[in-house]
């Protein structure tokens with residue numbers, strides 16, 4: 001077989017706990033807009049999570065990332081009834097599979113001031129213990145101003161960036177824009193769908209085309225953000241070639257003169273967030289790993305992957321964990337999660 005190689009790809013915005021959610025019971029009512037999707041799906045799910053579910057969702061999500069050629073994940077996490085220790089559980093699970101991770105806990109006032117304080121403390125604990133992280137905020141529209149100020153202050157004290165959803169839906173348009181204006185070079189903003197044209201922000205903007213279409217929130221039109229765009233999945237797997245193809249056709253739908261080089265640049269910008277992934281080596285079952293080929297070629301899979309000089313995928317088989325075991329344990333945890341819902 002003729003093969004091609006690339007560095008490891010970066011999923012620049014993920015929610016690993018989503019790995020368990022596929023096939024969940026339908027919500028009590030069909031959500032009719034983005035806020036109702038949050039209320040009836042995601043905020044019921046995150047409230048039901050415990051540390052055991054987190055461990056196996058993260059292992060499954062990391063395994064599926066690796067099997068797609070993604071060697072680094074920037075995760076954004078919330079589990080309001082299992083906050084303390086959650087980021088370590090996720091980081092350890094990724095390390096066990098052999099995937100690099102940057103973790104953050106999404107602080108919010110949705111569960112009162114104690115919830116916000118506990119979220120802040122978890123970010124601080126994890127990063128001070130040597131964990132690789134950013135300080136997370138869910139989104140400005142679910143936080144009091146004092147909570148946002150405290151979070152921004154903590155990130156500055158720890159010398160890390162803030163990882164936050166901004167202006168994903170109309171609900172967060174104004175508050176998201178206000179937060180984006182405060183951003184610094186080490187921040188990771190996510191979505192930016194409803195940010196006004198020409199808004200000046202610092203740091204990177206994660207574009208998640210599949211998620212935006214799935215939630216019907218509109219098109220972020222990421223060309224507006226210049227060279228600051230990275231690609232994420234927002235929790236729907238971590239297959240970055242797939243997300244690249246989707247980013248391309250969405251861009252093309254908007255403007256037929258667009259070329260795949262633009263979303264390819266967004267994919268490669270992930271190495272600004274996780275530079276080491278660029279030294280990981282992925283061997284693919286397809287010889288020509290260039291944007292014009294990959295935009296129109298489906299079914300391209302990694303055969304071998306080396307991370308930090310160690311082989312973590314050998315002829316399609318994970319070397320550090322047993323895939324069948326991870327899938328079986330994750331399925332058990334999904335069953336527990338669905339029962340709680």
Ligand SMILES: [Zn+2]
Nearest residue numbers: 076165190234
């Ligand atoms: Zn997200």
